[in-house]
Amino acid sequence: ETADRDKPINLEADTVTLDDIKKVSVYQGNVILTQGTLTLRADRMQLTQNAAGLDKVSATGRPVAFRQKVDGRDEFIEGFAARIEFDNTTSELDLIGDARLRRGEDELRGARISYNSDSGFYKVVGQNGAGSPGGRVRAVIRPKPRGEQPAAQP
Amino acid sequence: MISRGSLWLPLAILLLLAALSFAIERAVQVTPAPEHAAESDPEGIMENFDALRTDATGRPQYRLSAKRLKHYTGSRLTELELPRFVQIDPEAGEIRAAAREATISPTGDEVDLRGDVNVVRAAHAGQSAMTLRTARLLVFPEQDQLRSPGPVDIRDDLLTVRAGAMHYDARLRVIKLSGRVHTRYLPRRN
Numbered sequence: 423e424t425a426d427r428d429k430p431i432n433l434e435a436d437t438v439t440l441d442d443i444k445k446v447s448v449y450q451g452n453v454i455l456t457q458g459t460l461t462l463r464a465d466r467m468q469l470t471q472n473a474a475g476l477d478k479v480s481a482t483g484r485p486v487a488f489r490q491k492v493d494g495r496d497e498f499i500e501g502f503a504a505r506i507e508f509d510n511t512t513s514e515l516d517l518i519g520d521a522r523l524r525r526g527e528d529e530l531r532g533a534r535i536s537y538n539s540d541s542g543f544y545k546v547v548g549q550n551g552a553g554s555p556g557g558r559v560r561a562v563i564r565p566k567p568r569g570e571q572p573a574a575q576p
Numbered sequence: 577m578i579s580r581g582s583l584w585l586p587l588a589i590l591l592l593l594a595a596l597s598f599a600i601e602r603a604v605q606v607t608p609a610p611e612h613a614a615e616s617d618p619e620g621i622m623e624n625f626d627a628l629r630t631d632a633t634g635r636p637q638y639r640l641s642a643k644r645l646k647h648y649t650g651s652r653l654t655e656l657e658l659p660r661f662v663q664i665d666p667e668a669g670e671i672r673a674a675a676r677e678a679t680i681s682p683t684g685d686e687v688d689l690r691g692d693v694n695v696v697r698a699a700h701a702g703q704s705a706m707t708l709r710t711a712r713l714l715v716f717p718e719q720d721q722l723r724s725p726g727p728v729d730i731r732d733d734l735l736t737v738r739a740g741a742m743h744y745d746a747r748l749r750v751i752k753l754s755g756r757v758h759t760r761y762l763p764r765r766n
Contacts, residue, residue, distance in 0.1 A: 429763060439752050475762065
């Protein structure tokens, strides 16, 4: 949801290492990041910060998973990948390696998927030899069951 | 992540003030205890002392005060009641450290701060005030290391960190937090 970006970011992990020289903090072990309706789960997250606050997050896992509510709908979008880069300035999530994006019954697969949680816009990139078979983008868009169709006007 | 040199400054200062307390204890002549005093009795006691260290120009740098300082012949330990450390530095801003009690090892290589350990860096030049709270803080001046074996709570206006334990290496400038760590970053200020 768009409102997520104005919410505090909470993080939990088994251990954290803060390196002041490299200006990097590394969260390890069952790492959970939450910001409003956005949840990101990974084995490891590396964070950089600037004067205005938290800047970028690089998460790796088996896989990394994220989940966020869609604006104005009682629906969630979910993503999975070997690595997810999260830019807290642009609210952009970059799913890299065996990337999957799922919303309801619809699913996208590709080597890399960029998703902007502000605009709801996403871009799928295929790549030869990448995780997904043949490296091509695969999309499964399920037709809505007839019961859910709007009733025909008499 | 705690940046802007914030957490490092208060913790680094503790190393200095730990060494200072040992130096003061060595330098000051405490009133010797009577001959028949048992080994477990303090050899010397100093009450309500306040030591100020200045630079070459006489400008105050650090202040160490305590309700009571006791030095023991047998164990060669030194105990401080209600120690108060203050670093007075116009550039870095004032940093205060306090505890209910502190024990200094015979060679001064370990200072053990116990009970309501509180390190506060005052707000200064674009940096908010920062507070570190823990029940116990072990300071190892010669190794430039600090360790808090129990829960720590660190906060400034943008960030809150709670952890089960902390280890700080001032030479590497690395803090390790463990024991399920919880951090909270307040929304970005654009």
